[in-house]
Amino acid sequence: xxxxxxxxxxxxxxxxxxxxxxxxxxxxxxxxxxxxxxxxxxxxxxxxxxxxxxxxxxxxxxxxxxxxxxxxxxxxxxxxxxxxxxxxxxxxxxxxxxxxxxxxxxxxxxxxxxxxxxxxxxxxxxxxxxxxxxxxxxxxxxxxxxxxxxxxxxxxxxxxxxxxxxxxxxxxxxxxxxxxxxxxxxxxxxxxxxxxxxxxxxxxxxxxxxxxxxxxxxxxxxxxxxxxxxxxxxxxxxxxxxxxxxxxxxxxxxxxxxxxxxxxxxxxxxxxxxxxxxxxxxxxxxxxxxxx
Amino acid sequence: xxxxxxxxxxxxxxxxxxxxxxxxxxxxxxxxxxxxxxxxxxxxxxxxxxxxxxxxxxxxxxxxxxxxxxxxxxxxxxxxxxxxxxxxxxxxxxxxxxxxxxxxxxxxxxxxxxxxxxxxxxxxxxxxxxxxxxxxxxxxxxxxxxxxxxxxxxxxxxxxxxxxxxxxxxxxxxxxxxxxxxxxxxxxxxxxxxxxxxxxxxxxxxxxxxxxxxxxxxxxxxxxxxxxxxxxxxxxxxxxxxxxxxxxxxxxxxxxxxxxxxxxxxxxxxxxxxxxxxxxxxxxxxxxxxxxxxxxxxxxxxxxxxxxxxxxxxxxxxxxxxxxxxxxxxxxxxxxxxxxxxxxxxxxxx
Numbered sequence: 001x002x003x004x005x006x007x008x009x010x011x012x013x014x015x016x017x018x019x020x021x022x023x024x025x026x027x028x029x030x031x032x033x034x035x036x037x038x039x040x041x042x043x044x045x046x047x048x049x050x051x052x053x054x055x056x057x058x059x060x061x062x063x064x065x066x067x068x069x070x071x072x073x074x075x076x077x078x079x080x081x082x083x084x085x086x087x088x089x090x091x092x093x094x095x096x097x098x099x100x101x102x103x104x105x106x107x108x109x110x111x112x113x114x115x116x117x118x119x120x121x122x123x124x125x126x127x128x129x130x131x132x133x134x135x136x137x138x139x140x141x142x143x144x145x146x147x148x149x150x151x152x153x154x155x156x157x158x159x160x161x162x163x164x165x166x167x168x169x170x171x172x173x174x175x176x177x178x179x180x181x182x183x184x185x186x187x188x189x190x191x192x193x194x195x196x197x198x199x200x201x202x203x204x205x206x207x208x209x210x211x212x213x214x215x216x217x218x219x220x221x222x223x224x225x226x227x228x229x230x231x232x233x234x235x236x237x238x239x240x241x242x243x244x245x246x247x248x249x250x251x252x253x254x255x256x257x258x259x260x261x262x263x264x265x266x267x268x269x270x271x272x273x274x275x276x277x278x279x280x281x282x283x284x285x286x287x288x289x290x291x292x
Numbered sequence: 293x294x295x296x297x298x299x300x301x302x303x304x305x306x307x308x309x310x311x312x313x314x315x316x317x318x319x320x321x322x323x324x325x326x327x328x329x330x331x332x333x334x335x336x337x338x339x340x341x342x343x344x345x346x347x348x349x350x351x352x353x354x355x356x357x358x359x360x361x362x363x364x365x366x367x368x369x370x371x372x373x374x375x376x377x378x379x380x381x382x383x384x385x386x387x388x389x390x391x392x393x394x395x396x397x398x399x400x401x402x403x404x405x406x407x408x409x410x411x412x413x414x415x416x417x418x419x420x421x422x423x424x425x426x427x428x429x430x431x432x433x434x435x436x437x438x439x440x441x442x443x444x445x446x447x448x449x450x451x452x453x454x455x456x457x458x459x460x461x462x463x464x465x466x467x468x469x470x471x472x473x474x475x476x477x478x479x480x481x482x483x484x485x486x487x488x489x490x491x492x493x494x495x496x497x498x499x500x501x502x503x504x505x506x507x508x509x510x511x512x513x514x515x516x517x518x519x520x521x522x523x524x525x526x527x528x529x530x531x532x533x534x535x536x537x538x539x540x541x542x543x544x545x546x547x548x549x550x551x552x553x554x555x556x557x558x559x560x561x562x563x564x565x566x567x568x569x570x571x572x573x574x575x576x577x578x579x580x581x582x583x584x585x586x587x588x589x590x591x592x593x594x595x596x597x598x599x600x601x602x603x604x605x606x607x608x609x610x611x612x613x614x615x616x617x618x619x620x621x622x623x624x625x626x627x628x629x630x631x632x633x634x635x636x637x638x639x640x641x642x
Binding site for chain 2: 189191192194195196197198199200201202205209210213214216
């Protein structure tokens with residue numbers, strides 16, 4: 001069937017709201033102006049995509065793929081990998097141990113100063129990590145009030161030790177776990193807990209057999225986010241724990257050092273971190289990329 | 293064995309005051325509109341919300357006594373609860389769901405599973421033992437929820453609209469089966485519903501809750517025959533009129549008068565079946581003693597009958613055959629004459 005010749009030709013691209021110039025009664029934009037603004041948006045989008053893509057391309061182009069195995073086996077790289085694994089897993093474990101009860105309190109309890117506690121918990125997510133490191137140093141350093149107490153009472157010193165690196169990572173990473181688990185607890189149907197209690201389950205059994213499995217997805221997501229943040233931690237760690245190979249030199253710190261000494265190592269470790277990030281993105285794709 | 297409950301609590305806009313006692317082996321239906329406090333009553337009995345005033349005792353054991361600060365937590369009450377949407381644990385298999393309550397009361401795993409399997413067999417669901425609840429149909433999920441609630445051998449069983457989540461097709465069959473299981477349950481059952489047919493089919497006695505108060509209590513048949521509130525009258529399909537009787541005349545609240553067969557004094561209810569209300573185009577010359585004029589507000593076809601709502605001094609629903617409605621050319625906004633024979637009116641004290 002032939003179309004009437006006076007019919008408006010369908011534009012090749014349309015904004016979501018349709019063609020602005022035919023929205024009668026509203027502010028009308030001349031067609032030419034509308035086409036220009038569409039073009040500008042497209043250019044901005046292209047620049048943004050390039051901006052995110054080019055660094056990755058740069059990294060992958062320079063990766064010594066054939067020597068990757070040798071690089072990974074070199075002692076400083078290996079020790080950084082191992083240390084990162086240990087520290088980040090320990091930080092995640094500590095975050096789970098303390099973060100889940102904290103999330104519970106924030107989700108379920110009402111107590112004075114709750115808003116303040118939540119702000120305090122969330123602060124490390126926004127605080128520049130280096131400030132966190134300085135703050136940790138002033139509190140838990142050998143001359144900090146808490147650090148002195150720890151040393152006198154238990155003979156524990158944290159700065160420039162692996163424990164210190166774990167502490168720094170926990171400080172910046174735990175908020176991710178807390179807010180994710182809190183959201184999970186909030187969105188859960190609490191009547192499942194009612195059902196469990198009418199079946200004779202005490203609070204602990206209810207928590208273990210009903211609540212925990214039901215918030216499982218949030219727990220996984222929170223744990224993964226927390227781990228990802230911990231393994232990438234740089235600022236607080238280098239400030240509080242220093243950059244000592246085998247003790248506090250995690251992958252990001254090793255990358256920073258290797259940039260000046262051995263570029264291939266820096267690239268290799270960067271690729272490892274990139275792979276970890278991609279893996280987490282894929283694992284948590286339902287959360288971040290629901291349409292993929 | 294009996295349940296003695298005197299419950300007082302406020303929750304949001306609800307102010308619940310209910311006192312009732314139920315004997316063992318009885319099924320008590322709790323009927324009421326949304327927001328009347330039916331579910332809250334069950335939750336209070338189960339220990340899921342705290343009483344502000346009053347006392348609950350089961351078989352002589354005090355479960356809660358607000359005045360003396362006694363409160364057995366939900367987990368210690370031996371009360372079975374079937375939730376409206378069943379709330380089967382989605383991460384556990386059917387048999388684990390049913391075994392949950394038995395396990396929680398300290399039975400070892402294999403004994404609990406055997407008992408759970410027996411319950412599933414009673415419900416005809418053994419073959420679903422290892423399925424996840426998400427795989428079940430509505431009727432099956434309801435039976436699993438019932439098995440889960442009964443498995444720990446409660447003394448009090450609470451059912452919150454057990455048939456509401458089912459489609460009309462399966463409702464009847466599930467209701468029949470539920471009735472069979474309730475008959476073999478030796479404890480006390482409280483069943484929340486807003487369907488009077490369901491209440492009559494499953495329960496011997498019922499209480500009607502409105503605005504947190506018991507407005508009527510009695511056998512299903514009695515409540516259906518002599519409603520004491522607009523809500524119940526509408527549910528059972530009767531016209532309900534309240535007024536002050538003197539001799540054989542009722543001065544109706546809101547105006548108008550009704551002549552009734554009996555002589556009675558004081559505040560009364562008058563229940564009139566819609567079929568007893570006759571409609572006429574012109575003022576009838578019949579023997580009916582109650583005649584007045586009104587205006588049709590709506591017509592609803594129900595099967596081969598038409599329910600005609602008439603507004604006026606005494607709003608009334610009349611039921612005529614579709615045939616005569618067509619003959620009379622009834623239409624909304626028409627002026628119409630109504631007549632009721634005095635002998636068709638049920639009068640009882642308010």
